[in-house]
Amino acid sequence: MRPEQIDQVARLRQALDSARQVGRTIGVVPTMGALHEGHLSLVRQAKAQCGLAVATVFVNPTQFGPKEDYAQYPRTLERDMELLATARADYVFTPSVQEMYPPFDQTRVRVGGLAEGLCGASRPGHFEGVATVVSKFFNAIGPGTYFFGKKDYQQWRVIERMASDLLFPVRVVGCPIVREPDGLAMSSRNSYLSPEERAVAPRLAAALLSAQARYQAGERDLAGLIDGTRRDIEGDIPGGPSLSIEYIEVKVGTTLQAPALDVHGKLAPSDSDLVLLVAARLGATRLIDNIEL
Ligand code: AMP
Numbered sequence: 001m002r003p004e005q006i007d008q009v010a011r012l013r014q015a016l017d018s019a020r021q022v023g024r025t026i027g028v029v030p031t032m033g034a035l036h037e038g039h040l041s042l043v044r045q046a047k048a049q050c051g052l053a054v055a056t057v058f059v060n061p062t063q064f065g066p067k068e069d070y071a072q073y074p075r076t077l078e079r080d081m082e083l084l085a086t087a088r089a090d091y092v093f094t095p096s097v098q099e100m101y102p103p104f105d106q107t108r109v110r111v112g113g114l115a116e117g118l119c120g121a122s123r124p125g126h127f128e129g130v131a132t133v134v135s136k137f138f139n140a141i142g143p144g145t146y147f148f149g150k151k152d153y154q155q156w157r158v159i160e161r162m163a164s165d166l167l168f169p170v171r172v173v174g175c176p177i178v179r180e181p182d183g184l185a186m187s188s189r190n191s192y193l194s195p196e197e198r199a200v201a202p203r204l205a206a207a208l209l210s211a212q213a214r215y216q217a218g219e220r221d222l223a224g225l226i227d228g229t230r231r232d233i234e235g236d237i238p239g240g241p242s243l244s245i246e247y248i249e250v251k252v253g254t255t256l257q258a259p260a261l262d263v264h265g266k267l268a269p270s271d272s273d274l275v276l277l278v279a280a281r282l283g284a285t286r287l288i289d290n291i292e293l
Contacts, residue, residue: 002081003055003089009140012093016054016142024052026144030137033057034074034188035083038178042147043087045175050145055084056093056137058100062108063129074188093141100136109135109166114256115158118277119288122246130155131162143169151177151185153277153290157256177289179205185289192285197241201282204243207232208291211276215293220266222250222259225276233280246279246286253292 006012016026027046031039039055047053057080064070077094084092108128115127138146146163148156156174163172178186183205184198193201211229219225226248233243252259253273260268267274277290 001088002085003092005081005092005094007094007096007099009095009099012091012140013142015091019052020142025050026052026054026141028054028056028137028141028144028146029089030056030058030134030146030148032059032073032188033080034076034191035080036178036186036188038149038151038186040083040087041178042149042175043084043089045173046145046147047088047090052091053087053089054091054093054141054144055089056095056141058093058095058133060100060129060133061097062101062132063126065123065125068123069189069192074191093137100133108132109162111158111162111165114154114161117256118154118247118249118251119279120154122279127155127158131158134159135162135166135168138163138168138170145171145173147173147175149177150174150290150292151187152288153253153275154256157254183209185287187287189285189287193282194241197282197285200235200241200243201287203233203235204278204280204287204289208276208278208289212291212293215274215276220269222261222265222267225250229276229278233278241283243280243282243287246281248276248278250274250276250293 027050029042029046043053043055059073061070109131110128111131120127148159150156160172163170180186182202184202207229210232211225229248230245233245250259253275259271259274274293275290276293279288
C-alpha cells in the first residue's frame with residue numbers, strides 16, 4: 001500500500017497523535033530522497049522495531065554550502081514513494097522549505113567538538129544545518145525511535161549528542177552501511193559518477209576493508225594503518241580518474257576524539273571502539289565511507 005504523503009507539520013502531528021493514542025510506537029527515517037537500498041534498510045528496520053514507520057523526504061538547504069550541490073541534488077519523489085511503499089512506510093513527510101523554515105526564521109542548533117573535525121572541517125556550517133533540521137523533525141514528529149545510517153558516521157554521532165544534550169524525548173539508533181556488490185557504499189550522490197569514475201570508486205571500501213583486516217591481525221601502528229589506506233585509495237595505475245583524499249582518520253567512535261597512543265605511536269592493544277573514516281573527491285563528486293575496526 002502506498003504510504004500517506006503529508007506536507008504540513010500540523011497535519012503530521014494530527015496523524016501521529018492519533019496513532020499514539022491507540023498505542024502505536026513510531027519509527028522515523030529522515031532522508032533527502034533519491035532513495036536507494038541504504039535508505040530502505042532503515043525504513044524496514046523502523047517498521048520492524050516500531051510498527052509505524054515515518055520517512056521524511058526533504059532536501060535541506062541549510063546543510064549545503066554555497067558552492068555545493070543543493071540545486072543539482074537528485075529529486076525523484078514519485079519513485080521514492082514507490083520504493084517507500086515496498087518498504088511498508090506508513091507516512092512520508094514531504095515539507096516545503098517554507099514549512100521547515102518559516103518566514104524570518106533565524107534560529108540554528110550548533111553542536112560542539114563532535115561536529116568540528118572530519119566533514120565539519122571541510123564543510124563549514126554543514127552540521128549546523130543538519131542539527132537544525134533534525135531538531136525540527138524531532139519537534140514536528142515527536143517521541144519515537146529515529147534511525148540513522150552509519151554511512152554518515154559523524155552525522156549519527158552529532159545527532160545522538162544533540163538529542164541527549166537538548167533532552168529530546170527520542171531514541172537515536174545507528175544502522176549498518178549498505179553497500180553495492182563491489183563494496184561501494186550506497187549513496188544518492190553515486191549517480192553523479194561517470195562510468196570511469198564508478199569503476200574506481202570501490203577502492204575506498206576496499207582500502208577500508210584491508211585496513212580493518214590489518215588491524216584485526218594485530219597491526220597497531222596508527223601511521224602505518226593510515227599510510228597503507230592512503231596508498232590503497234590512491235592506487236598506482238597512471239591515467240584515468242583518481243581519488244583525491246580529503247581526510248583519512250582513526251577516531252574513537254562515541255566521541256570522535258583522537259585515540260590514545262603509546263610513546264611509539266601505537267594504538268592500545270584492545271581498544272574496542274575505533275573507527276576509520278575517509279573522505280575523497282572523485283572528479284566533482286565527494287565520497288565518504290568508514291569502517292569500525
Ligand atoms: P541522506 O538521504 O543521504 O540524507 O540519507 C538519509 C539517511 O540514510 C541517513 O541517516 C544516512 O546515513 C542513511 N544512509 C545513506 N546511505 C546509506 C547506506 N549506504 N547505508 C546505510 N544508511 C545509509
